[in-house]
Amino acid sequence: MKIIIIGGVAGGATAAARLRRSDEQAEIVLIERGPYISFANCGLPYHISGAIAERGKLLVTTEAGFTARYAIDVRSRTEALSIDRAHKTVTLRNLDSGEETVESYDRLLLSPGAEVLKPPIPGIGSPRIFTLRNIPDLDRIMASLGENKPRRAVVIGGGFIGLEVAENFHDRGLFTTVVEGASHILPPFDDEMAAIAHAHMREKQVELYLGDKVDHFEDRADHTIVFLASGKRIQADIIILSIGVRPEVKLARDAGLELGAIGGIKVDEHLRTSDPAIFAVGDAIEVVNKVSGKTALIPLAGPANRQARIVADNMLAADPSACKKYRGAMGTAILKVFDLAAACTGLNEAAVQALGIPYRASITHSGSHASYYPGSQQISLKLVYGLDGRVFGAQAIGIDGADKRIDVIATAIKAGMTVDDLADLELAYAPPFGSAKDPVNVAGYVASNVLDGSHDIIGWSELRDILRDAPDTIELIDVRTPEEYAIASLPGARNIELNQLRKRLGEIGRGKPLVVFCQVGLRGYVAYRILKQSGFDEVSNLTGGFKTYAWATE
Amino acid sequence: MKIIIIGGVAGGATAAARLRRSDEQAEIVLIERGPYISFANCGLPYHISGAIAERGKLLVTTEAGFTARYAIDVRSRTEALSIDRAHKTVTLRNLDSGEETVESYDRLLLSPGAEVLKPPIPGIGSPRIFTLRNIPDLDRIMASLGENKPRRAVVIGGGFIGLEVAENFHDRGLFTTVVEGASHILPPFDDEMAAIAHAHMREKQVELYLGDKVDHFEDRADHTIVFLASGKRIQADIIILSIGVRPEVKLARDAGLELGAIGGIKVDEHLRTSDPAIFAVGDAIEVVNKVSGKTALIPLAGPANRQARIVADNMLAADPSACKKYRGAMGTAILKVFDLAAACTGLNEAAVQALGIPYRASITHSGSHASYYPGSQQISLKLVYGLDGRVFGAQAIGIDGADKRIDVIATAIKAGMTVDDLADLELAYAPPFGSAKDPVNVAGYVASNVLDGSHDIIGWSELRDILRDAPDTIELIDVRTPEEYAIASLPGARNIELNQLRKRLGEIGRGKPLVVFCQVGLRGYVAYRILKQSGFDEVSNLTGGFKTYAWATE
Ligand SMILES: Cc1cc2nc3c(=O)[nH]c(=O)nc-3n(C[C@H](O)[C@H](O)[C@H](O)COP(=O)(O)OP(=O)(O)OC[C@H]3O[C@@H](n4cnc5c(N)ncnc54)[C@H](O)[C@@H]3O)c2cc1C
Ligand SMILES: Cc1cc2nc3c(=O)[nH]c(=O)nc-3n(C[C@H](O)[C@H](O)[C@H](O)COP(=O)(O)OP(=O)(O)OC[C@H]3O[C@@H](n4cnc5c(N)ncnc54)[C@H](O)[C@@H]3O)c2cc1C
Ligand SMILES: CC(C)(COP(=O)(O)OP(=O)(O)OC[C@H]1O[C@@H](n2cnc3c(N)ncnc32)[C@H](O)[C@@H]1OP(=O)(O)O)[C@@H](O)C(=O)NCCC(=O)NCCS
Ligand SMILES: CC(C)(COP(=O)(O)OP(=O)(O)OC[C@H]1O[C@@H](n2cnc3c(N)ncnc32)[C@H](O)[C@@H]1OP(=O)(O)O)[C@@H](O)C(=O)NCCC(=O)NCCS
Incomplete structure (x- = not known):
């Protein structure tokens, strides 16, 4: 059995290791375009600040170490140019010598990852604009930091990687700005949750431009100006473009493998492509979102690693009945934000x-x-x-x-x-x-x-709309203490402290629906329970309390 | 509906709060023998060192606050003496005035907790011996620490509470010894896991006497001597007895409620005792262990709190069909050990x-x-x-x-x-x-x-027995590096570094079963896979590696 794996990092290297453990005899060839296999993509941003001080730590395992342990034929600086499915061969180019070779396979695994989006924004070719996906990218950024000593960094894109880069620029001492086209950073979060991160980042003196997009870049002698759609301008000494990634599907498409509707390689539940001899995993594939049942792109290392372990077994399986199922992903993710x-x-x-x-x-x-x-x-x-x-x-x-x-x-x-x-x-x-x-x-x-109907809640945005459009249609009661009320409350809210509510029920009119709130929601809930059982039929409690409301509407 | 709750802390206070939230009209009487309701039992040990510096922080909610918010008739310093099930009354004694009253109920909840075990060991009455269950206990310990300035503390019992007390004595600067009758501390853990804590505590200079029991105590003028069954003696200025708790069932037993085989109050899945008007929760009851299906005592705050919320609903439920089920506990627990x-x-x-x-x-x-x-x-x-x-x-x-x-x-x-x-x-x-x-x-x-049979493991104790009784029956291979091997290895182990294994297979005899090991188990597993696929039929890998073996056999 001869196996070729294209892509030597999260999905590819993990699959290679598992393949070897399962099959001591197989011939396994690992092809990687870049200079390093098996590096820590996820650690890259942390080298910028020095949080991960040694560059070498990002190389999780070296080519030599991997070969010694797993007897894999590792070929870095080698690009897979094309796949000939009929003859089951891959054409490879050695990026140092330029030499091209053809390698045959019984089974092929594609784990080529994703490519960074780089839309044709005018000025995007500026030498001050970088992207971050691999070690050479990082080396370029580090070189620029060392040579040009930039003081003002602009990160385009408030997704996970953009925010990591922003934090690490900031920690390195650069004045840092994040530009995000959507109304909030952290795309997988809802507004009021992302708002917590907004407040925190601003406290850290990171500048945020939300709901604004880059119109174009203009290079000046010693800096670049980022022009936003709103007309605002930001001066930058270094710019990181981090507006997302798209599955790396060139090889697959050129080989006629089926792609999905949202642009990834299509695989079945055994992670097999439309060609039975070719499998694919990682950022390049479309997966099923386990919760929605819909197709999704989930470019994260956890899924890539687990898919790799499953696909290795399936590539060696005698027939489909012996295959393991990949049951989809649900996009569990986490980010350190300062x-x-x-x-x-x-x-x-x-x-x-x-x-x-x-x-x-x-x-x-x-x-x-x-x-x-x-x-x-x-x-x-x-x-x-x-x-x-x-x-x-x-x-x-x-x-x-x-x-x-x-x-x-x-x-x-x-x-x-x-x-x-x-x-x-x-x-x-x-x-x-x-x-x-x-x-x-x-x-x-x-x-x-x-x-179960024992607690009616109202969300901050619904309440905001009422307070804006028809504040007179509700009666708003702040059940926090007078001290809390004095510091800040919602417009039009009356203060009846929870612990006095039973005694002061007579003060509350019965004509309008009541909305109660406290700081986080608990006292509001207790107040809700008292009111509902005291003849007030329409009551709701602000979920997340004044705290969430204040963050979300800040 | 009139409800009496006996026990005003984790189970009792939580049930009272939920009962009030659910039923604004019910008359709810909360009876607590001690001076405080709703205190943080679990925080008590941390006041000894000052980690929780303010005693007041241990009072999670005060009587006044609780009454104001939940309109509960709270009676602290009041003991429930007996239950008259026929007349549905409880006899109460005010511990300050000595006055006895009879209070009727429609529903009664028992959440009396547990009592500390105090076996009749000779000398156990020493004024230097304390137990810790509530605030008055803590006050006594703090007073003794303040007045007598003890330097040497002995904790009898290496369970969770004993270890917390030991850590806090140590952090306060006392030389601390723990005596544990079993072979290891942390009863819910297996030997080799507890051994990690042994090593850590010894590093912290806490003295451990394992597999040894107290024979008797003898008071001297300015200290007490703890005599162990082994003949060893330990000098102590202060002693905490913490060998476990037993359900507080006196009231229940005297009232003829059914008890279970292991000594707790018997309840059904709705947390109802053998009397349909009486319910019970917390440390006092027997629960079903969800994993084993067997009856168990699980005296922990999490279960008590969740049972309390369920029981409150069931006490108000019109009939059993409207009741919620408590599905048993599994003893999830955690302890900080330094x-x-x-x-x-x-x-x-x-x-x-x-x-x-x-x-x-x-x-x-x-x-x-x-x-x-x-x-x-x-x-x-x-x-x-x-x-x-x-x-x-x-x-x-x-x-x-x-x-x-x-x-x-x-x-x-x-x-x-x-x-x-x-x-x-x-x-x-x-x-x-x-x-x-x-x-x-x-x-x-x-x-x-x-x-699935792709990895045969051997446990540390099985390997220890073989190495002790029949070392010649196996061939032992250490696949770590020569450097690691040189520092320490298992007796009789031969060193073949993993990365050279494929080349050196010829050096391994084929007569005996092989046992391979590395530091944690991973390299051993890779070696196992190579060996199994290279004609060695009987191979096993030491699970947890040399690290676990060394800890466990230390
Ligand atoms: C800066 C950064 C931070 C990240 N942080 C996190 C995080 O915190 N948590 C998380 O879950 N995920 C994180 N990720 C995402 C994670 O790294 C990826 O999801 C994961 O690496 C995907 O694995 P993969 O094997 O599909 O692709 P990759 O690991 O990217 O590997 C693909 C490899 O294939 C090579 N390749 C592509 N085409 C060819 C070809 N034709 N010939 C030869 N080689 C080719 C590429 O050079 C590349 O090295 C981060 C990614 C980046 C870039
Ligand atoms: C020092 C210590 C540390 C702990 N640490 C943890 C931990 O970290 N994690 C964890 O999960 N659990 C911990 N626990 C256990 C946890 O506190 C108990 O499981 C929990 O409090 C049990 O709740 P309960 O309502 O059954 O009993 P308790 O909370 O003990 O309340 C029972 C109350 O009933 C009163 N009472 C008894 N009989 C009568 C009567 N006849 N009349 C009037 N009142 C009566 C008692 O005075 C007592 O206050 C700890 C316990 C202690 C003592
Ligand atoms: C203090 C004490 C009486 C509080 O009991 P409690 O009111 O049940 O608990 P909490 O204050 O956490 O409140 C939980 C309730 O508020 C609700 N709540 C909590 N946060 C909320 C929020 N943000 N919005 C709306 N409701 C919220 C919950 O739904 C729950 O109500 P429910 O049971 O009716 O569903 C009790 O926990 C106690 O006595 N603790 C100390 C003793 C102890 O537990 N010791 C052992 C551990 S140290
Ligand atoms: C370095 C790399 C090749 C290792 O892959 P791997 O060998 O599959 O992973 P690990 O080293 O964690 O080892 C896991 C294997 O060891 C086994 N193992 C782990 N600990 C063990 C132990 N204590 N005892 C026995 N076996 C153990 C596991 O069962 C698993 O084997 P299996 O898949 O055959 O079941 C791969 O993870 C990699 O390239 N990582 C860097 C790239 C990357 O992931 N980037 C994205 C995140 S930054």
Whole structure:
């Protein structure tokens, strides 16, 4: 059995290793265009600031080490030019010598990754504009940082990689600006959750231009000007373009392999392309989103690694019945945003809305661990779920413990759990690590109350619209303390502190629907319960409280 | 509806709050023997060192605050003396005035917790011996620390609370000794996992006496001597007895309520006792262990809190069909052991063995996050699973991220997941938070290899027995580097570095079963794969590697 693998990093190298472990006899050839196989793509941005100080640490395993351990025929600086499916051969070019060779295969694996989007914006060819995908890209950026000593960095694109680069520029001492075309950074998050990151980044003195796009770039003698569609201009000494990636499908397309509707290589559940001898994994393929059931591009290392392990087995399988299924991905992801972690899994509210599925969404703010134990940090957690309780997705942002809660919910979603199941999870509790009612339990509590009708909530945007368009149609009650109310409240809100509510029910008019709120939602919920049982029929509680409202409308 | 709740802390106060939220009209009386309701039992040990500096922080909510918010009739310093089930009354004694009153109920909830075991060891009445269960206990300990300035502390019992107390004594500057009757501390853990904590505590200069019991105590003028069964003696200025708790069932027993075989109050799945008007939750009840299906005592705050929320609903339910089910607990728990977190869920190997269920157990050591990103810490993870792949339990110990992995696995166990599902989990990955192959995925990989026959493992204790009893029956190969081998290896092991194995196969005799090992298990596994496919039929790899073996046999 002779196997050729194109692409020697996350998907390709992992598959090669698993193939060798499974089959000591197979001939395995690993083709990589770049100078390095098996490097840490995900670590690249952190070398900019020196957080990962040694460049060598980014080389997870060297060619020599990999060959010694796994007896793989590794060919770096070698590009696969074309695939001849009829003869089962691949044409390769050695990028150093220019020599071209033809290599035959029994099975071929494509793990070519993705290419960085570089739209034809005028001026995009500026030598001050970089992209970041691999080690040579990083080397170019590092060289420019060293030679030109830029002071002002502009990152185009507020997605995960863009934000990582921005943070690392900032940590290196550059004044950093992020330009994002959408109304918020962090695309997989909903507005009010991303707003937490906006506030945090601004606190760190990162400048954000939201809802604005680059019109063109103009080079000046010692800097470049970024012209935005809004007419604004930003001076930049270095610019990183990070507006997304697209599956690297040239080889596949040229070879006549079927592509999907959203531009990735089409594979079946065994990760086989339209040619039975050719398999594909990683950023280049389309996967099924496990939650929505729709086709999706999920260019993340976790899925690439797991697909690689499955595909290796399937490439060696005697027949399809012996193959393993890849059951799709759900886009669990996380990003360090300075001191915060922003993590998510499944679908966000906007995505569920776009699918037209009935849903509810609630927001809680809980301590990362018991509040009486030092160091507890707030986690803001948004849960999106169906009317039958099925969890569609979650987003968590906080200084500590957001990753843990999203991993738990990702596991729950994979298991098809409902919000009642989240309420019932038995998670590890001691004061330094959690709470007897873990944030995930509490999110489950709130969601089950919402679904069983014991807690009517209103979202910040709905309330904002009412306050803007028809403020007189509701009565707004702030149940926080007079001290909290004095600092800031919602326009038109009356203050009746929760602990006095029972005594002061007479002050509340019965003509209009009531909206109650507190800081995070808990006291508002208790007030809601009192009011509903005291003859007020239409009451709702602002989910996520004043905190979420203030962030979202800032 | 008039409801009396006996016990005003984790179970009782939580149930009271939920009852009020659900029913604004009910009369709710909360009876607590101690001076405080709703205090943070779990935080008590941390006040000893000052980690939780303010005593007031341990009072999660005050009587006044609770009454104001929830309109509950709170009676602290009031003991429930007896229950008259026929007349549905409880006799109460005000512990300040001595006055006794009789209070009627429609529904009664028992959440009396547990009492600390205090066996009749000679000398146990010493004024230098304390227990820790509530605030008055803590006050006594703090007073003694202040007045007597003890320098040497002895903690009897290496369970969770004992170890917390020991750590906090140590952090306060006392020379601290822990005496544990079993062969290892941390009862829910298996030996080789607890051994990690042994090593760590000894590094911190905490003295451990394992497999030894107190024979008697003798007071001297200015200290007490702890005499152990082994004949050893320890001088102590202060002693904490922490050998466990037993359900507080006096009231229930006297009232003729059914108790279970292991000494707790018997409840049905709706948390109702044998009397339909009386419910019970918390440390006092017996629960079903969700994994084993057997009855268990699980005296932890998480279960108590969740039971309380369920029982509150059931106490108000019109009939059993409207009741919610408590589906049992699995003993997910965590403990801070100095810099380590030790977390577990489900059954350990010893428990599965005792049940006589066929199982496998494997150990991995993975980084808490990508190794190239600074601050990655090793997590040792043990997974115990059935031959069908069902996960029975897991234990994780490490400086960072053990809590997360156990919470994920606890969620997976609740969902009935298999080790293949663990391999397939999509967890949040970015370099500061995890790895593209998360430690949970890797544990799933290893376990599925073990189950599908592609990886034969041997446990440290089995190998220890062979090396002791019949070392000549196997051939032992250390596949680490010569440098690692030179520092320490197993007796009789031959060193063939993994990366040279293919070339040096000829040096290995074919007569005996081979046992290979490396530092953590990964290289051993790769070596295993090479050997198995090179004509060596009987090979096994030491699970957890030399690292686990060394810890366990230290
Ligand atoms: C800066 C950065 C940060 C990231 N951070 C994260 C993160 O925190 N978390 C996360 O989950 N994911 C992250 N990712 C994404 C992750 O790295 C990818 O999802 C993953 O590497 C995809 O694996 P792959 O094998 O499909 O592609 P790659 O790992 O990109 O490997 C593809 C390789 O194929 C080679 N190739 C392509 N075409 C040819 C050809 N014709 N001939 C020869 N070789 C070819 C390319 O040179 C490339 O090296 C990050 C990516 C980048 C760039
Ligand atoms: C020091 C310590 C540390 C702990 N750490 C953790 C931890 O980290 N994680 C964890 O999960 N769990 C921990 N626990 C256990 C946790 O506190 C208990 O599981 C939980 O409190 C049980 O709740 P409960 O309502 O059953 O009992 P409790 O919270 O103990 O409340 C019972 C109350 O009932 C009162 N009572 C009893 N009988 C009567 C009567 N006849 N009349 C009136 N009142 C009565 C008692 O005075 C007591 O206050 C710890 C416990 C202690 C003591
Ligand atoms: C203080 C104490 C009485 C609070 O009990 P509680 O009110 O049930 O718990 P919380 O304050 O966490 O509030 C949870 C409730 O608020 C709701 N809630 C929480 N956050 C919310 C939010 N942001 N928006 C809306 N509702 C929210 C939950 O749904 C839940 O209500 P439900 O049970 O009716 O569904 C109780 O936890 C206690 O006594 N604790 C100390 C004792 C103890 O537990 N010791 C052991 C551990 S140290
Ligand atoms: C370096 C690289 C080639 C390693 O691939 P790999 O060998 O599959 O992965 P690991 O080194 O983690 O080893 C995992 C294997 O060891 C086994 N293993 C791990 N720990 C073990 C232990 N303690 N005992 C026994 N076996 C163990 C696993 O079962 C798995 O083998 P399997 O797939 O046959 O079941 C690949 O991960 C890579 O190229 N990474 C860098 C690129 C990348 O991923 N970039 C994106 C993220 S930055």
